[in-house]
Amino acid sequence: MSDQPTPMMAQFLAIREANPGALLFYRMGDFYEMFFEDAVAASAALDIALTKRGTHLGEPIPMCGVPVHAAESYLLTLIRKGFRVAIAEQMEDPAEAKKRGSKSVVARDVVRLVTPGTLTEESLLEARRHNFLAAFAAVRDDCALAWVDISTGEFRVMPCPEARLAPELARHAPRELLAIEGSRLDDVALEAGAALTELPALSFDSAAATRRLSALFQVETLEGFGTFSRAELAAMGAIADYLELTQKGRMPLLRAPVREAALGAMQIDAATRRNLELTQALSGGREGSLLAAIDRSVTAGGARLLERRISAPSRELPVIHARQAAVAHLVADPRLTADLREALSRAPDMDRALSRIALERGGPRDLAAIRAGLTQGGAIAAMLGDDSVQVLADAACDLTGHDELIDLLDDALVAEPPLLARDGGFVASGYDDDLDETRRLRDEGRGVIAGMQADYIAQTGVTSLKIKHNNVLGYFIETTSTHAERMLAMPDRFIHRQTTANQIRFTTVELSELETRILNARDRALEIEREVFARLSRAVLDRAPQIGQAARALAEIDLTAAFADLAAGAGWVQPMVDDSRAFLIEGGRHPVVERALKRKGEAFVANDCALTEAATPAIWLLTGPNMAGKSTFLRQNALIAILAQAGGFVPATRAHIGLVSQLFSRVGAADDLARGRSTFMVEMVETAAILNQADDHALVILDEIGRGTATWDGLSIAWAVMEHLHAKNRCRALFATHYHEMTSLSARLPGVENATVSVREWEGEVIFLHEVKKGAADRSYGVQVARLAGLPPAVVERAREILHQLESGEREGAGKPAAILDDLPLFRAAPPAPAPKAKASAVEDRLQGVNPDTITAREALDLVYELRGLLNRPA
Known part of the structure; x- marks a missing residue:
């Protein structure tokens, strides 16, 4: 072998x-x-x-x-x-x-x-989410991050120090990250949920990148797109190189690269995004996240834009104010909002259709999507008119001027085209004369032959003339020998083919050509349709920049209308956003929790939050029992800041927010066993990141700092963290704790105020009021919460006993807690009580006196009726 x-x-x-x-x-x-x-x-x-x-x-x-x-x-x-x-x-x-x-x-x-970052097929993508491919490049001390979605053409780049890489990847959530060989970014990619692909150094060469990008965008120089650093060029060039490798020369239709300002958006690190559940719930998946709770968009492009806005709230006041003005305009006109949303719901995803056409992976339905999107865009522009606010007016302008392309696609395409061009049947009748004739031959060959036969009869006067077919001769004209003389007399017209005993057979040039066309009609029809598809695709790609602008305009209008619909339906208000340090929320609510409670028919208890504008810093120290709503209160204020700077309305009755430069959150408990980090270690790492980065315009929410270690260790750490926030970071902060000793800090630190979540006790039970008010709590009600959680009664009672001893000893100066615990009697589990003997029933008492051996049939029947009566007697 x-x-x-x-x-x-x-x-x-x-x-x-x-x-x-x-x-x-x-x-x-x-x-x-x-x-x-x-x-x-x-x-x-x-x-x-x-x-x-x-x-x-x-x-x-x-x-x-x-x-x-x-x-x-x-x-x-x-x-x-x-x-x-x-x-x-x-x-x-x-x-x-x-x-x-x-x-x-x-x-x-x-x-x-x-690869994960280069998908374009509709079935492989999530319609309402971007599919980013990112690249990180470092050139000496200069670093940059570039990212692209080849399914929509979005292409951006920004300076990105390596310390900022993890937060930026958390913001964009790329499916794939490109890095130079030996970069050691495995952990960073894993945390971001991205597949890491390492490329040779040549892929990140900035000089080669300039040539690649110039060729990709067919320009002599990249200066028209802006000024890029060497690291930014290297990152973008690596993407272009990788796309050429994976797409085998069929480059996607990318928009001109946009350079993002590093400080143009609110800075939110990965831990904060995770803790606040901005786009994904802690349990995994979209449901339960802020995004799921507020998404009222009706187009895929609008949904993707919403995710970008929530992931990167703006820090530019003119941008925020313009977006809010557009939302307010639609809130004031609910009829217009409803009409816009109804029209938008019929607009397909033009961005992704355009990308598939450019990559030659599109089909007739993608052309139809362009037609439908531009048609709906024209109708939406007419609804908005010329007197709309700036954001909507600009969008309406981008939706006009496409009539020529719409007419072309309308004339060329059937109403409901098939998915694949190779299936044919998508070109409308009347658009191409050659195709119409070919289809007529394909579908009506017998009728065409019959028509030709009638013409020959009229020309010759031979009524017995027939056009027939066999496998040897194909199509031929047949007549009797008697009538053949008339046809033999026209040799230039009728060509003799065969003579049989009784018949003579002829053909003509027209009949031979018709036969060839009939036999090839199916293939020819498909060929013509493929040619039409290619022409229509070129016409679409010739207007790709304008179509891309129209797609972005539809997304902007959709998001604005979605924010307006949400605000009107949920009672949200327009926040005042300025460059002050104010943070005043009246009647604030948590959008995700409120939505969940509403589904159960329950009301959310709204709360105020006023971090004094004049104070630098401005910190609330929040105390109160478990389950009372401290974490919800902390999170809702952070989410309100995000929504305000994303350009939407907020769940409150009034809101005044000074621009938040950075948002930090340290809440919840989680470990990172893969990297050898305990729950407490993760807590300390996240807290360190906050203390090392937060500036005086940051908003920080901290929950239960120091709870993962011994009591005095934890209190010491929490106390020191509070002092650092006050003295060094000087930021706005909400600090929740169970260390009641810390409430004395409000008397020592001028920027700190105490607040607590109210509860009531009733007959040993704790009732959570979920109301936040000024003041301090002196108890945590942990034992009561443990009972509500279902701990065995013996454990709850023992906990009450120990707590009473500790509190009494503390009041009476009995010594350290350890000494008090040493003096406690040992816990002894009480033996299970015997089950109480059930009291005999009336039926049992009656049966005790019955002797079955002596009872008569009649007496037995009477006894049955008597026993039945005893069963029905009230207890």
Whole structure:
């Protein structure tokens, strides 16, 4: 047996070697096949059968495969499980390979490398979320981050010191991160949920990047896009290089790169995003997050824009005020808002349709999506008119001027085109005369022949003339010998083909041409439709910048209308946002908790928060029992600041917020076992990040600092943290604690005020009022909460006993807590009480006096009625 692989296996191995690190989907007819290690890995990941095909080096070759028509669903599974997939297609007709010899292999090559950050197919993407590919570059001490969504064309870059990389990745949540080989960014990528792809240093060369980007955008210089640092060029160039590699030369349609200012948005670190559940709940998934609670958008583009605004609230007052003015304009006109939202709901995702067309992965439905989007855009622009506020007026302007393209697509496309161009049937009748004639031949061949036969009868006067068909001659004209003389007399018109015993057969040039056209009509119709599709695609791509602007305008209007609908429906108000240090919230509410309570028919208790504007710093020290709502109060004020600077209204009756430069949150408890961090260590790391970074315009919310260690250690740490916030950071802060000793700080530190969450006690029970008021709490009610949680009664009672001893000893000066605990009698579990003997029932008492051996039938019947009466007697 030879150890040499077959020509086909040799081709597979060569292609696989050229695409390391990826599973190879090897096209064989109607299937993508995988072999060797790829087959083993794919069969396990996809839960499909693993078979064998031939041998290699004396061992059977593992094989598995997936149907081409269902490949996208399998690709989605593989991508979500962290695989990269190389798609190798047949580059020629198998019949051509056969002509070269029986051992010739069909030419194949990789046409695309599918990775998490380079998806474009509708079925592989989440419609309401971006799919970012990011690249981080460092050139000496200069670092930058670039990110792109090839499904929408969004392309941005910003300076990004390595210390800011984790927060920025948390903001964008890229699916894939590109970095130079040996970068050691595995932990950062893992925390951001991104697949890390390392590229050679040449991919990050800034000089080569300039050439790549200039070629990509077909410009002589990048100066028209702005001034970029070497690190920014390197990051963008790495993206361009990677896209060329994965898309195999079919570059996506990217917008001109935009340089973001590093301080243009509120700075929010990864821990704060996680703790506040901005776009994803702690339990995983979108439900339960702020985004899910406030998303009223009706378009995919609007939903993506909302996520960007929530992830990066603006710090530019003119931008914030302009967005709020647009929302206020629609809040004041609910009829217009309703009409806009109804029209927007019929607008498809033009951004992603345009991207698929540019990558030659689009179909007729993508052209129809462009048509529908531009058509709806024109109607929406008409609704807004010319006297709208600036944001809406600018958007309306971008939605006009597309009539020529709309008319072209309207004339060319049917109302409901198929998904794939190869299926045909998407070009409207009357658009292309040649196509209409070809379709008529394809669909009405017999009628066309009948019409030609009638014409020949009229020309010759031979009523018995027939046009027939057989497999030898094809179509021919037949008549009897008697009438054939008239046709033989017109040799230039009728060409003799065959004479039989009783008939003579002719043909004509027109009939021969018609026969060829009928036989080729189906293929010709599809060919013409493909040509039409190509022309329409070019027409769309010629106006790609204007279509992109229209798509962004629809998203802006959708988000504005969504904010207005939310504000009107939930009773939210327009906040005053300025460059002061004010933080005044009246009747503030937590949007996520309020939504959950409303579903259960319960009301949310609103609360005020006033961090004194004149005080620098301005800190509230919040005390109160567990379960009373301290964490909710802390979080709701942070979320109100985010919503205000995102340009929306806020859940309050009044709000005045000075620009928040940074938002920090340290709440909840979590560990990081993968990196050897305990719950307390994670708490300290997050607290350190706050104390080292927060400036005087930051907003900090801290919950239970120091609770993960011994009591006196924890109190010492919490006390020191409070003093540092007051003396060094000088920021606005809400600090919740169970260390009641800290309330004395309000008398020592001029910027600190005490606040507490109210409760009431009733017959040993604790009632949570969820009201925040000035003052300090002296108890935490932990034992009562433990009872509510379902601890065994014996444990709760023992806890009460110990607490009483500790509190009494503290009041009476009995010594340290350890000494008091040493004097406690040992806990002894009481033996289980015997079950009380059940009292005999009236039925049992009556049966005791009955002797079954002596009772008569009549007496037995009477006894049954008597016993039934006893059962029905009230207890």
